[in-house]
Amino acid sequence: MRQDWGITDASLVQRYKDGETIYELAESLGRSVMGVYKKLKKAGVTEFRKNRTPPDSRGAKSGRWKGGVSLGYQRARHGNWNQQRALALERDEHACQDCGATEKLCVHHQGDPANHSLENLRTLCSSCHIRLHRLHEARWGTKER
Numbered sequence: 811m812r813q814d815w816g817i818t819d820a821s822l823v824q825r826y827k828d829g830e831t832i833y834e835l836a837e838s839l840g841r842s843v844m845g846v847y848k849k850l851k852k853a854g855v856t857e858f859r860k861n862r863t864p865p866d867s868r869g870a871k872s873g874r875w876k877g878g879v880s881l882g883y884q885r886a887r888h889g890n891w892n893q894q895r896a897l898a899l900e901r902d903e904h905a906c907q908d909c910g911a912t913e914k915l916c917v918h919h920q921g922d923p924a925n926h927s928l929e930n931l932r933t934l935c936s937s938c939h940i941r942l943h944r945l946h947e948a949r950w951g952t953k954e955r
């Protein structure tokens with residue numbers, strides 16, 4: 811795996827503790843959310859939160875990843891995700907907007923992952939999506955479809 815994060819574990823943890831979310835860190839470092847999560851965990855972080863202002867952290871039980879850091883969970887909380895996702899697929903004619911593939915489609919958030927407005931959503935096939943997120947694990951494709 812890549813090592814060069816351009817940031818030490820200690821400062822990553824510090825930024826996280828200072829209030830940045832895993833999403834924000836991933837974005838600003840150009841890394842995958844999962845990558846940041848793993849790195850934080852390796853660096854000794856045990857408590858994971860999803861937002862700047864942590865809600866009741868006990869509520870994160872349904873998380874697919876330990877600690878409740880789950881996109882599915884986070885999106886499910888914004889009730890219209892399923893609907894918006896379906897609309898985005900419809901608009902994009904069920905085809906990857908990068909390569910035109912029509913299988914293993916994901917609906918990607920171009921910006922804020924909590925913003926499900928159609929302008930923020932883009933249909934991608936899992937390989938384009940994975941490439942976009944610079945992910946090495948094939949996680950996104952199966953989850954977000």
Ligand SMILES: [Zn+2]
Binds near residue numbers: 917918919939943
């Ligand atoms: Zn995405």
Ligand SMILES: [Zn+2]
Binds near residue numbers: 911938
């Ligand atoms: Zn594609």
